[in-house]
Amino acid sequence: MWKSKKEGKLSPSMAMIMGIAVTVEIMTAGGMILNIDFRSVDVIALLLAFVVLYFAVVAILTDK
Numbered sequence: 001m002w003k004s005k006k007e008g009k010l011s012p013s014m015a016m017i018m019g020i021a022v023t024v025e026i027m028t029a030g031g032m033i034l035n036i037d038f039r040s041v042d043v044i045a046l047l048l049a050f051v052v053l054y055f056a057v058v059a060i061l062t063d064k
Contacts, residue, residue: 012056012059012060012063015056015059016052016053016056019052019055019056020049020052022052023045023048023049023051023052024045026048027044027045027048
């Protein structure tokens with residue numbers, strides 16, 4: 001349950017995979033809650049995917 005000190009940070013690729021999973025979950029939940037059509041959800045998902053990709057690239061480039 002608790003992390004030991006031996007475990008480090010997530011790898012950048014794992015962080016990107018988790019970010020994509022969260023994006024898909026947000027897209028699905030938003031589509032169900034707001035009851036919007038598929039094309040609008042597709043555009044929202046595309047925008048969120050680019051945001052996640054942007055932050056992943058920034059995190060990878062600034063990670064020391």
